[in-house]
Amino acid sequence: MDHLDELENQSVFILREAYKKFKNLAMLWSIGKDSTVLLWLARKAFFGQCPIPLVHIDTSYKIPKMIEYRDKIAKEWGVTLVVGQNKKALDEGMNHAKGRIVCCEALKTQGLQQIMEDKGYTGLILGIRRDEEGTRAKERYFSPRDKNFEWNFKDQPPELWDQFKTTFAEGTHIRIHPLLHWTELNVWEYIDREKIPIIDLYFSNAEGKRYRSLGCAPCTFPIDSQARTVPEIIEELKSTTVSERSGRAQDQENTYAMQKLRARGYM
Amino acid sequence: MNDTVQLSNLSTKLMRLVIVGHVDHGKSTLVGRLLADTDSLAKGKMQFVQDICDRQGKVFEFAFLLDALEEEQEQGITIDTSQIFFKTRKRSYVIIDAPGHKEFLKNMVTGAANAEAAFLLIDAFEGVQEQSRRHGYILKLLGLTQVAVVVNKMDMVKYDPEVYYRIKAEFSSFLNPLGIEPRMFIPISAKLGVNVARRGDEMPWYKGPTILEMADQFEKRPPQDHLPFRMPVQDIYKFDPRRIVAGRVESGKVRVGDKVVFSPSNKTGVVKTIEGWSVPTPPAEACSSQSVGFTLTEQLFVERGEIVSLADQPLPIVSTTFDANVFWMGKRRLEKERNYTLKLTTQEVVCEIVGFRKVIDASTLETLGDQDYLVKNDVAELTIKTRQPVVFDQFGVIAETGRFVLVDDYDVCGGGIITTYSPTAKKDKLRDEVRLRDFHWAASKITPDQRAYRNGHRAALILLTGKAGVGKAVLAQLLEEKLFHNNFQSYLLDGRNVRLGVGADMDNDRYFGDGEAVRRFGEVAKLFLDAGHVVISTSNTFNQEDHSDIRMLAEPSPVVEILISDQPRTHGEVDIVLTPEEAGKKSETVNKIYNYLKDKKILVGHNYSI
Numbered sequence: 025m026d027h028l029d030e031l032e033n034q035s036v037f038i039l040r041e042a043y044k045k046f047k048n049l050a051m052l053w054s055i056g057k058d059s060t061v062l063l064w065l066a067r068k069a070f071f072g073q074c075p076i077p078l079v080h081i082d083t084s085y086k087i088p089k090m091i092e093y094r095d096k097i098a099k100e101w102g103v104t105l106v107v108g109q110n111k112k113a114l115d116e117g118m119n120h121a122k123g124r125i126v127c128c129e130a131l132k133t134q135g136l137q138q139i140m141e142d143k144g145y146t147g148l149i150l151g152i153r154r155d156e157e158g159t160r161a162k163e164r165y166f167s168p169r170d171k172n173f174e175w176n177f178k179d180q181p182p183e184l185w186d187q188f189k190t191t192f193a194e195g196t197h198i199r200i201h202p203l204l205h206w207t208e209l210n211v212w213e214y215i216d217r218e219k220i221p222i223i224d225l226y227f228s229n230a231e232g233k234r235y236r237s238l239g240c241a242p243c244t245f246p247i248d249s250q251a252r253t254v255p256e257i258i259e260e261l262k263s264t265t266v267s268e269r270s271g272r273a274q275d276q277e278n279t280y281a282m283q284k285l286r287a288r289g290y291m
Numbered sequence: 292m293n294d295t296v297q298l299s300n301l302s303t304k305l306m307r308l309v310i311v312g313h314v315d316h317g318k319s320t321l322v323g324r325l326l327a328d329t330d331s332l333a334k335g336k337m338q339f340v341q342d343i344c345d346r347q348g349k350v351f352e353f354a355f356l357l358d359a360l361e362e363e364q365e366q367g368i369t370i371d372t373s374q375i376f377f378k379t380r381k382r383s384y385v386i387i388d389a390p391g392h393k394e395f396l397k398n399m400v401t402g403a404a405n406a407e408a409a410f411l412l413i414d415a416f417e418g419v420q421e422q423s424r425r426h427g428y429i430l431k432l433l434g435l436t437q438v439a440v441v442v443n444k445m446d447m448v449k450y451d452p453e454v455y456y457r458i459k460a461e462f463s464s465f466l467n468p469l470g471i472e473p474r475m476f477i478p479i480s481a482k483l484g485v486n487v488a489r490r491g492d493e494m495p496w497y498k499g500p501t502i503l504e505m506a507d508q509f510e511k512r513p514p515q516d517h518l519p520f521r522m523p524v525q526d527i528y529k530f531d532p533r534r535i536v537a538g539r540v541e542s543g544k545v546r547v548g549d550k551v552v553f554s555p556s557n558k559t560g561v562v563k564t565i566e567g568w569s570v571p572t573p574p575a576e577a578c579s580s581q582s583v584g585f586t587l588t589e590q591l592f593v594e595r596g597e598i599v600s601l602a603d604q605p606l607p608i609v610s611t612t613f614d615a616n617v618f619w620m621g622k623r624r625l626e627k628e629r630n631y632t633l634k635l636t637t638q639e640v641v642c643e644i645v646g647f648r649k650v651i652d653a654s655t656l657e658t659l660g661d662q663d664y665l666v667k668n669d670v671a672e673l674t675i676k677t678r679q680p681v682v683f684d685q686f687g688v689i690a691e692t693g694r695f696v697l698v699d700d701y702d703v704c705g706g707g708i709i710t711t712y713s714p715t716a717k718k719d720k721l722r723d724e725v726r727l728r729d730f731h732w733a734a735s736k737i738t739p740d741q742r743a744y745r746n747g748h749r750a751a752l753i754l755l756t757g758k759a760g761v762g763k764a765v766l767a768q769l770l771e772e773k774l775f776h777n778n779f780q781s782y783l784l785d786g787r788n789v790r791l792g793v794g795a796d797m798d799n800d801r802y803f804g805d806g807e808a809v810r811r812f813g814e815v816a817k818l819f820l821d822a823g824h825v826v827i828s829t830s831n832t833f834n835q836e837d838h839s840d841i842r843m844l845a846e847p848s849p850v851v852e853i854l855i856s857d858q859p860r861t862h863g864e865v866d867i868v869l870t871p872e873e874a875g876k877k878s879e880t881v882n883k884i885y886n887y888l889k890d891k892k893i894l895v896g897h898n899y900s901i
Contacts, residue, residue, distance in 0.1 A: 025514070025578070025580065025581070026304070027304050027305055029581075030304070030305075030580070033539070033580055033581050033582045034582075036582035037525070037539050037582045040525050040526055040537060040582065041525070043526070044525065044526045044595060067568060067569070068568055068569065069582070070528060070530060071528065071530065071533070071535060071566055071567075071568045071584060072530075072568045072569075073530045075530065154374045155376055158373070161373045161374050161375065162373050164401070180398065180401075181397070181702050181703055182397035182398070182400050182401045182620055182702075182703050182706075183401045183404075183703070184400055184401060184404030184405075184433075184696065184703070184706055185404060185691075185694055185696065185706070187634045187695075187696040187703060189701070189702065189703065191632075191698065191701045192701050193701060205374075205385075207376055218569065265332075267336075
């Protein structure tokens, strides 16, 4: 077993635990590389099926190509897609100009909260990774959120020997993070090995730019890159010292922006 | 911002290291220093931390590279464990920074449980402290014995070798009795980077490895393929015509065509296929730490929680009682006469603590008198009793199936390893006997189904229970007759007859004293059941527990219990309750039982004519 096999087997184990222990489970699909790898791993775990519905939070500001790709893959792979949107906030004119943190909370966090309440989900699978940023490095595989959607990062449950927190009080829910132990490079190496079809926004365009991380159009910026293929991206990542989320404006709003966003239920 | 530069791990495996030790002894500083000195930090990260320090009017601290939470930076302590990636020329690492404050022991455990080797840090100036010892003990309980001790802040003691040797002697005498032999004691200054990534000239008297050199010398845990095969059933999938038994191989390996045993049900089957998706060819074998799924040549009803092993290898233990070493992290005490959930592999059972054999203050190794409860952060040797049988191995034999967690309310509050098991309880011995018997039973070429078809009924055991003189014997005789006259194979097995013949070698004390009467009676009944009969039994000498033992011996044949009693209180296993008056209306009652057996599809009628 090589390292990618180890990562894959651990993620499959976690997905199967989640599927067994949560009656009402959903998986968040941001259309990006991580959650698409997660979807692929679910098909591995369940021998070709994805018995878990996929939730996409559509802020309406996503890069248009993302929606196109989402609908195409959902159809081809026969997955159940649930789209959530905070229509009230959008009707009231919410956008990033009102403040990036405010906008993220309204359109992403509250959008997610609404669909979870509607559907009664008690378990939510997300593709976050420890190497993305500092607060995610402290996450658990099974991470509880209280009834106000909040993450109590100061009092997290112990997690040992792959015994996870799968019981919880009424009104609370659990976030499940099967990719927590992967790195950005692992994700690309796995995409390469498995030949997973990834949205082409990640590849260098005619202007010599590509997205390294995907989000809403107004707050996500491409990087300079000549990498046009998955192997070229892998080569590029091996020598870079720039962080993955440097093109994500909300992270840079203030020193503890991500901690504050995530404590209140952000992904 | 991601915290580290990218690592390629395609060819090399990752080594997971944890850094533990007392609060303020410099764990986060060491990790920060390691990252900085191995160029593992993202561009701008050092500057980012410098800016935070400037804004808060603090001197630059390497620890801020890991302590990402605002509260951590303000208070200067690590609250939760962090995992950071870095690499040396030899290989890649995940370095787990565990908190040292007593308050956050559960976070330390979370970090250390996921590591393969540990650096245990001690402040040269403060010396061995409470958490130094407690963390040492916890490492031992987690099975993490690949440990190097780091004597940090040598700059604060002017790099004095006396200090180093004193700490080495003191801490060795604590660790060695636990079975931990530190690979090395490394004197360093994390703050100044001495003996971390580079060897300084401050301590010419130290000839051993630096932190980085030591890290490269730790060994990866080898695959557990050589051990007996164990796969806890995680789930059964029926998304399509395949019925897939899914789970992770914890040890050993399994191949297509292997005969497998499920415990505790003792069901057996043969592996037909090992399934895969998006793989060029279906796998022929599955090895340890693979999450797999297989189908069987014949469909079996098995459930999550059973452990699959190979028929020709040692079986796991099945028991309701065992001894364990437990550490406790709960806010409430661990105490007797309360129920906890025990989670072991994919099994979940209710358990209680029946004995506190030795309670230990983990920071001093002092035994706490006759204490029969356990408070947060302490450890104990316990005897645990579970409501249903649990399948396990001793921790020293197969670690993955020899450890468990205890859940109080909604949270994991304790962890433990199973140290010893000896089948002292009568029930355990009987269960072991049943398993041995089932595996080695020479099966007839005539199947139970064929016998049932011929006889017009399935084999079953009917137990008539109740106090002496309520009319059991008469009823049993009438039932035997009724079945016989309807062309069914019925036999009234009298306990006295078993005693007179099969039990003739023992005196009364021995025969009735330690469950031997029950065992022999049950095994004789088992033979009749194997022959396809409806066995009717009545005995005044057997009590409630005995009947439960007889059930175990008779399984998987159905057991029907008919209790004659005027007491409203009954236990869960009774099928029919009759008052003595009802039992007195003999033919009516016999018909009632007869109809019940028909309803239960035990009597199905003859489908053939001669």
